[in-house]
Amino acid sequence: MLNTLIVGASGYAGAELVNYLNRHPHMNITALTVSAQSNDAGKLISELHPQLKGIVDMPLQAMSDISEFTDGVDVVFLATAHEVSHDLAPQFLAKGCVVIDLSGAFRVNDAEFYQRYYGFTHQYPELLEQAVYGLAEWQSDKLKETSLISVPGCYPTAAQLALKPLIDAGLLDLTQWPVINATSGVSGAGRKAAISNSFCEVSLQPYGIFNHRHHPEISTHLGTPVIFTPHLGNFPRGILETITCRLNAGVTQQQIADVFNQAYQNKPLVRLYDKGVPALKNVVGLPFCDIGFAVQGEHLIVVATEDNLLKGASAQAVQCLNIRFGFAETQSLI
Numbered sequence: 001m002l003n004t005l006i007v008g009a010s011g012y013a014g015a016e017l018v019n020y021l022n023r024h025p026h027m028n029i030t031a032l033t034v035s036a037q038s039n040d041a042g043k044l045i046s047e048l049h050p051q052l053k054g055i056v057d058m059p060l061q062a063m064s065d066i067s068e069f070t071d072g073v074d075v076v077f078l079a080t081a082h083e084v085s086h087d088l089a090p091q092f093l094a095k096g097c098v099v100i101d102l103s104g105a106f107r108v109n110d111a112e113f114y115q116r117y118y119g120f121t122h123q124y125p126e127l128l129e130q131a132v133y134g135l136a137e138w139q140s141d142k143l144k145e146t147s148l149i150s151v152p153g154c155y156p157t158a159a160q161l162a163l164k165p166l167i168d169a170g171l172l173d174l175t176q177w178p179v180i181n182a183t184s185g186v187s188g189a190g191r192k193a194a195i196s197n198s199f200c201e202v203s204l205q206p207y208g209i210f211n212h213r214h215h216p217e218i219s220t221h222l223g224t225p226v227i228f229t230p231h232l233g234n235f236p237r238g239i240l241e242t243i244t245c246r247l248n249a250g251v252t253q254q255q256i257a258d259v260f261n262q263a264y265q266n267k268p269l270v271r272l273y274d275k276g277v278p279a280l281k282n283v284v285g286l287p288f289c290d291i292g293f294a295v296q297g298e299h300l301i302v303v304a305t306e307d308n309l310l311k312g313a314s315a316q317a318v319q320c321l322n323i324r325f326g327f328a329e330t331q332s333l334i
């Protein structure tokens, strides 16, 4: 049995982690923490997230000094904002914990990237070097050996699962940059109130055009430029990405299907569609990324969908945990 601490447990991603880890037969949750100043300190997690009522009724504890929470802890999940994870991860690593960070603080090994896209100066180049990017289907060997797992962003997870096998197999003509049009539910922005996310303001609108931080995250890890345009949709959760690409001359529908099947045949959290393309509702509340595609001549459209809070965050974090410690990859997820 491993002891685990969940930091940022009251947030949307944190609450999903609590649910998964509570039912994990090899994990024991030692504490759920929030910031030292949190208005929610002392409340039960099930008061904030009543779906957990009678299942997990643990209190949320204010955390000012991490050493009050690290005794005997093997694994720490950071479901906190990027800057908070940036500051906390080294402290937990120094205490000998394996850290699984859901934020963007360690996803790209480039200090300049943090200055430009995150607005802070990264202080830990050695941890950027050491962190393993937890795109779980593609990183299982490296995940088994690391103490710092950086879980990919929600949009980058679906985009990379869709594009990586095609790029690696050389099926795409990358002189035409893959165009990723993605729409996310509002929970992608976290639980804190903001005018832009309030009920009467949310409609359907692109944002972060040409400058969203997930744009360089996707291009860096795929090793090729892309166009990425996120949209905010008026639904609570889920992401659907419609990705337009050009095929190399002569590439057939069957070759594409074969490449996807080969990449994901033993990967239960990626579900491939033989016919048609997936809808958002097929994955909401579930830990899968569903992928389908259509071809016309040299034009390929791939559709990938996932729950942003699950395969886009907490489910992938638990998948990484499972791989890291040699548990069944889907333990407690399905």
Ligand SMILES: NC(=O)C1=CN([C@@H]2O[C@H](COP(=O)(O)OP(=O)(O)OC[C@H]3O[C@@H](n4cnc5c(N)ncnc54)[C@H](OP(=O)(O)O)[C@@H]3O)[C@@H](O)[C@H]2O)C=CC1
Binding pocket: 007, 008, 009, 010, 011, 012, 013, 014, 033, 034, 035, 036, 037, 038, 039, 040, 063, 078, 079, 080, 081, 082, 084, 102, 103, 104, 152, 153, 154, 187, 188, 189, 190, 191, 192, 308, 309, 312, 313
């Ligand atoms: N939402 C999503 O779809 C996805 C989120 N992520 C990433 O996961 C992380 C969490 O996201 P999300 O759940 O949406 O965010 P929320 O805003 O919903 O939750 C953030 C949590 O962090 C807590 N917190 C804030 N500061 C501290 C601190 N100093 N110490 C301990 N806890 C703190 C907050 O509680 P309080 O403020 O009361 O202290 C809250 O529990 C972020 O990095 C996000 O980028 C990744 C992929 C998808």
Ligand SMILES: CC(=O)N[C@@H](CCC(=O)OP(=O)(O)O)C(=O)O
Binding pocket: 102, 103, 104, 152, 153, 154, 155, 184, 185, 186, 187, 188, 189, 190, 230, 232
């Ligand atoms: C709808 C919405 O606002 N989505 C968030 C991305 C989701 C997320 O949390 O990803 P990170 O872990 O990289 O922050 C955004 O665009 O900032």
